[in-house]
Amino acid sequence: MRQLFVVTFAILLTITFRGYSQQQIQVVNYDQLDKIVKSTKDSVVVVNFWATYCKPCLEELPYFSEAGKLNKNEPVKFIFVSMDFTSKKDKAAEVFNKYNLPGKCVLLNEDPNIWINKLNPQWGGDIPYTFLQDKKGNRTHYPKTFATSEELINLIKKELIKQ
Template identity: 40%
Template sequence: MKIKILIAALILFSSFAIKAQSVKEVNYEQFKPYLNNPSDTVYVINFWATWCKPCIEELPHFMTVAQDMRHKPVKFIFVSLDFPKYKESKLIPFIKENVINEEVLLLNDPNSNFWINDINKEWSGAIPATIIYRKNQRSFFEGQVSYEELTENIEGKL
């Protein structure tokens, strides 16, 4: 009986590890639908990179809010702007070490002058940057976002 429980636990934890290590590499055209989903879900899209100190500092706020709101219609998407050549050596190990279970995309599109402006005309391109939206309600943050700002902004869109 103990062996069956142990095997079940290992399968369960390994499925979380596989999810945490999964990173979909996308160009901007593939990413663009994430910016305008008409559902009743609140989307929190965070642009970040493993080499960005402010991004790493705010990450625990996102993880805590994601956990706090796991039973609400809120979806977190982390868009990494790391160099694609470091996906296996830096990005995936970072995701695993920090137990990021939310969806992670690697945006691999060299035409940043276009997509930065297309995402938000006020965005300088600096990271971290965060979009929080639900249907036509949209907020944009350039720079670090606190736990309180995240929570208040998401709750205001639910």
């Protein structure tokens, strides 16, 4: 009986602490996302649009994890924007946590036709899509998949040097 109690307690403790480290995803519209990005004035902001159904998106997520680790002492913040349906919010959170991504993840719940031109009229809506915003609010758009983590890390370094 005591052994069963110890095992049960250990399982509950693991579940409890695991819950604290798991990212919760907030559902937002474009205006809310824009406020989140613009409120980060003291850092370079890396914003990545992705989805759980997008193979190229999933392939580059480890690069963001590595970039986050390498820039943990730099003024860099990461925001991941899931383009999944709200019914897939838990799946998006699972993937976000699996890759141990730095920063915040939100799920954009609005018709892309409403906001894509506000973000970048040259963007056709394909994902993955990333932009970096410097401390002055200027944005560098990167509308393709990163081939390596070094490519992403070098882009972040360029933005940091501009500061």
